[in-house]
Amino acid sequence: MANYTGIARTNYFKVKDKAAFRSWAKKFDLEILKKSGKFALLPEEHSDTGGFDLRDPRTDEDFDICEEIARHLADDSIAVIMSAGHEKHRYIYGWAEAVNHMGERVQITLDEIYQAAKEKFGKLPSRAEY
Incomplete structure (x- = not known):
């Protein structure tokens, strides 16, 4: 059986309170990147999926990364979270x-290419998997 390997990150975005943002990110062991006064996030180093697997350490409940980031965003900023992964060459998901x-x-997936191709070319292509 093959293991899923994933990777994720965000774009750089502005936050309204840098100290509160850093404190929140530290709570989940997220890596913070900084450039030109903006921040980006990488998942914690030991993520099982390579993605943002946020859980409350006290209750083990899942957190929604977008909801959490939105609370920290400056009014004129937009965060983009990207994630992709694969299981050997069986499939690619993103x-x-x-x-x-x-x-x-707003959200998109790699799987949306099939419908886009059908609309553009009038035929549904085979799937890029298995």
Whole structure:
């Protein structure tokens, strides 16, 4: 059986309170990158999936990364979270989600290419898997 290998990160975005953002990220062992006064996030080093697997350490409940980031975003900033992974050459999965400070979101997945190809070329292509 093959193992899933994934990777994730965010774009650079502005936050309204740098200290509160750093404290929140530290709580989940997220790696913070900084460039030109903006921050980006990488998943914690020992993530099982390579993605943002956020859990409350006290209750073991899942957290929504977009919801959490939105609380920290500056009013004019948009965070983009990207994640992709594979299980050997069996399949590739990926998604991206953008969120603003009000929690409004838009999401796309790599699988959407099949419908886009059908609409453009009039035929559904075979899937890039197995």
